[in-house]
Amino acid sequence: xxxxxxxxxxxxxxxxxxxxxxxxxKHLDADVKxxxxxxxxxDKIIDQLQLFIHNFDLNGLKDYWSYLDRRLFCRLEDVYxxxxxxxxxxxxxxxxxxxxxxxNPEKTQEFFQRQAQELQVQPEWRDWFVLPFIPAPEQxxxxxxxxxxxxxxxxxxxxxNFLSVLFQCMHILFFDSEVQRTASLQEENEQLRQILxxxxxEVNLKKEDTVHHKLPPYVQNMDRxxxxxxxxxxxxxxxxxxxTPSRNFFSTFLPQTRRAPGKTPQGVLPxxxxxxxxxxxxxxxxxxxxxxxxxxxxxxxxPMPSTGGTCEPQAGSxxxxxxxxxxxxxxxxxxxxxKPQSQIPEKRVECGDPEASPEGGTGGLxxxxxxxxxxxxxxxxxxxxxxAVEQPFIKLSQEEYGExxxxxMHCRVDCSGRRVASLDVDGVIKVxxxxxVMQTKATIMSKSPLLSLEWAAKPDRxxxxxxxxxxxxxxxxxxxxNLYEMIIDESLPRILSLACSPSGTSFVCSAAAHHGLAGRSxxxxxxxxxxxxxxPVPGQLLLWDTKTVKQQLQFCLEPGPxxxxxxxxxxxxxxxxxxxxxxxxxxxxxxxxDCAMSWKAHDGEVYSVEFSYDENxxxxxxxxxxxxxxxxxxxxxxxxxxxxxxDATGPFVLSGYSGYRQVQVPRGRLxxxxxxxxxxxxxxSNGGIIHRLNGEGGLDSVLPLGGHKAPVVTVDxxxxxxxxxxxxxxxxxxxxLSTLLAQKS
Numbered sequence: 001x002x003x004x005x006x007x008x009x010x011x012x013x014x015x016x017x018x019x020x021x022x023x024x025x026k027h028l029d030a031d032v033k034x035x036x037x038x039x040x041x042x043d044k045i046i047d048q049l050q051l052f053i054h055n056f057d058l059n060g061l062k063d064y065w066s067y068l069d070r071r072l073f074c075r076l077e078d079v080y081x082x083x084x085x086x087x088x089x090x091x092x093x094x095x096x097x098x099x100x101x102x103x104n105p106e107k108t109q110e111f112f113q114r115q116a117q118e119l120q121v122q123p124e125w126r127d128w129f130v131l132p133f134i135p136a137p138e139q140x141x142x143x144x145x146x147x148x149x150x151x152x153x154x155x156x157x158x159x160x161n162f163l164s165v166l167f168q169c170m171h172i173l174f175f176d177s178e179v180q181r182t183a184s185l186q187e188e189n190e191q192l193r194q195i196l197x198x199x200x201x202e203v204n205l206k207k208e209d210t211v212h213h214k215l216p217p218y219v220q221n222m223d224r225x226x227x228x229x230x231x232x233x234x235x236x237x238x239x240x241x242x243x244t245p246s247r248n249f250f251s252t253f254l255p256q257t258r259r260a261p262g263k264t265p266q267g268v269l270p271x272x273x274x275x276x277x278x279x280x281x282x283x284x285x286x287x288x289x290x291x292x293x294x295x296x297x298x299x300x301x302x303p304m305p306s307t308g309g310t311c312e313p314q315a316g317s318x319x320x321x322x323x324x325x326x327x328x329x330x331x332x333x334x335x336x337x338x339k340p341q342s343q344i345p346e347k348r349v350e351c352g353d354p355e356a357s358p359e360g361g362t363g364g365l366x367x368x369x370x371x372x373x374x375x376x377x378x379x380x381x382x383x384x385x386x387x388a389v390e391q392p393f394i395k396l397s398q399e400e401y402g403e404x405x406x407x408x409m410h411c412r413v414d415c416s417g418r419r420v421a422s423l424d425v426d427g428v429i430k431v432x433x434x435x436x437v438m439q440t441k442a443t444i445m446s447k448s449p450l451l452s453l454e455w456a457a458k459p460d461r462x463x464x465x466x467x468x469x470x471x472x473x474x475x476x477x478x479x480x481x482n483l484y485e486m487i488i489d490e491s492l493p494r495i496l497s498l499a500c501s502p503s504g505t506s507f508v509c510s511a512a513a514h515h516g517l518a519g520r521s522x523x524x525x526x527x528x529x530x531x532x533x534x535x536p537v538p539g540q541l542l543l544w545d546t547k548t549v550k551q552q553l554q555f556c557l558e559p560g561p562x563x564x565x566x567x568x569x570x571x572x573x574x575x576x577x578x579x580x581x582x583x584x585x586x587x588x589x590x591x592x593x594d595c596a597m598s599w600k601a602h603d604g605e606v607y608s609v610e611f612s613y614d615e616n617x618x619x620x621x622x623x624x625x626x627x628x629x630x631x632x633x634x635x636x637x638x639x640x641x642x643x644x645x646x647d648a649t650g651p652f653v654l655s656g657y658s659g660y661r662q663v664q665v666p667r668g669r670l671x672x673x674x675x676x677x678x679x680x681x682x683x684x685s686n687g688g689i690i691h692r693l694n695g696e697g698g699l700d701s702v703l704p705l706g707g708h709k710a711p712v713v714t715v716d717x718x719x720x721x722x723x724x725x726x727x728x729x730x731x732x733x734x735x736x737l738s739t740l741l742a743q744k745s
Contacts, residue, residue, distance in 0.1 A: 036048075056107045091159075100147075101138075112132065392692065402735075410714060429444035442480050450467050458504030464500060470488050470494075506544060507546060510539060513539065513563075536560065555595070584601060585618065612629070618630045625645070652665075664713055664731060681726055687708045713729060725739055
């Protein structure tokens with residue numbers, strides 16, 4: 001009941017703030033502070049009663065119990081009235097015992113003088129009138145049980161249980177049961193989904209002939225979308241049923257129309273271009289045929305690749321394997337764009353005419369296509385070869401959070417997408433929300449330097465804070481207080497990384513020793529020349545239980561103890577991937593608690609590492625400036641590699657007047673994926689940049705977010721809401737929130 005009341009109060013506050021009712025909000029806060037029911041929090045009601053007793057405030061105790069009787073107990077049935085009377089009698093006896101134990105006989109006599117008229121008619125109080133005249137009542141057989149600690153604790157527990165059951169049966173807020181029911185259904189769906197993935201993994205495991213790694217069988221295909229489900233999705237993407245274009249770069253320039261699977265329209269070449277009016281069209285009118293204007297073009301066209309990824313065999317698929325077709329498409333695309341615009345043959349067709357005009361005329365189609373038939377990129381994109389390229393996102397708005405006064409190190413959104421926690425180099429943490437309005441919820445000041453933070457998974461209001469003196473704090477952002485402070489290891493004081501398991505029962509923390517050289521483990525400082533072969537920074541990786549607040553185990557790091565810079569769990573917490581200062585990526589099996597595989601990933605330190613959406617691969621960014629995709633089913637197999645500029649990987653440099661120069665090494669997340677894993681957000685010198693993963697090992701920049709005047713040092717992408725929100729934090733303490741709308745093709 002208490003949590004439901006708090007949620008309701010918070011919703012009412014947000015509504016009043018949204019409407020601008022500031023005076024009403026002030027009255028609401030005043031009434032909440034003076035609330036005698038304490039928000040239906042039983043522990044606070046018990047504390048208030050004990051406060052009256054310890055202060056010998058008999059009037060306050062009587063008035064407060066009378067209020068509870070009028071407000072709560074009078075609603076009960078008559079059968080519960082004897083229980084209420086017994087609790088009241090025990091409460092006053094508890095008060096008398098306290099006055100005797102405190103050696104305050106004046107308060108004892110005052111109680112009987114003021115309550116004599118009321119108590120003398122009650123049989124249970126007749127023997128108590130001699131209490132002030134007994135020299136040692138705690139030794140008297142009639143009163144000794146009431147002076148025992150057992151009776152006091154039993155009374156408080158009974159009162160607590162009675163009030164708890166009373167509040168649960170009142171049903172003041174009906175929607176709280178719906179919230180609990182929704183949460184239970186979500187947990188049940190998650191369990192059923194894991195069972196489905198496990199069954200899919202068993203089916204796929206039987207199809208494999210060889211195993212190239214030492215992952216256990218239950219982890220080999222435990223991805224978010226199993227291979228069986230991926231094959232099913234691919235089969236359903238038939239070009240006769242959908243107009244969604246394929247994700248390879250060349251097919252975006254082909255007309256998005258319905259075609260029969262495995263057939264190529266007569267007279268159309270794979271490299272030919274339609275009229276620009278038909279690029280990005282969403283109508284379902286079929287183009288029957290297109291004849292080339294150039295008579296020298298070969299009449300035996302190559303088979304056109306399907307834009308829908310159909311499962312049926314296509315014409316020419318045996319002669320042109322998938323890799324060969326991609327190479328041919330890329331070659332034709334380069335030849336196409338290498339020609340001047342005037343040399344590109346223009347083909348114009350008429351939707352209703354089965355053939356184009358023999359003389360190469362327009363066939364009734366004007367030179368200027370209607371505006372509603374062409375989608376032009378507005379931000380961050382452009383027109384390539386005279387054709388409009390469709391944007392995958394539309395930037396709806398961009399807001400700024402400017403409560404920090406120094407460079408940001410971390411900026412993370414919680415699991416629910418409601419709150420953001422940001423940490424700057426001065427050790428100031430801001431907990432704030434951005435929906436419906438931007439508002440600071442809590443400010444955390446720390447005497448010791450803070451190096452890392454992470455949101456807890458369950459409950460999502462808890463925040464893990466790693467310091468530079470070997471401690472990890474568990475902070476409650478709602479109550480605005482520290483719950484626990486764990487001492488990790490005084491010999492390894494720097495907590496570089498924190499990651500909470502999706503189940504919320506445990507978290508891993510990386511502790512490292514001090515390092516005098518410039519690197520990821522340093523803070524904001526001037527750059528120091530890097531040694532050719534720097535010595536490894538000692539460190540350890542520990543697993544802690546969140547509920548018992550005790551260390552469970554220490555992971556074995558081979559070939560030796562090394563500082564772990566970044567950590568990340570997969571969706572169900574069965575796998576943990578880490579990136580270390582020695583450039584090695586390690587993959588841990590969290591059910592056996594050992595390292596399943598490890599490989600040398602980068603020349604230098606690993607700065608950031610994340611699982612892909614299907615969790616068959618791992619992406620990483622290292623000190624060598626490479627953005628690499630790794631196959632976790634084949635140890636050390638590199639699937640793709642892309643070089644990034646320094647402003648995307650660090651160290652980040654901010655220069656100013658009079659020779660001022662500030663250098664910050666990477667510490668927070670350097671890249672983040674969207675909800676489907678098709679696009680990635682990276683840092684830059686003036687804002688975040690959204691790239692498309694093109695499937696060929698490269699990144700295609702599709703939308704620069706901009707808005708910053710200083711280098712962006714960490715990013716995050718929240719897709720919990722209807723519109724995705726990109727967070728980009730820079731060295732001047734500014735955080736930009738860019739709200740995006742995904743365009744449905």
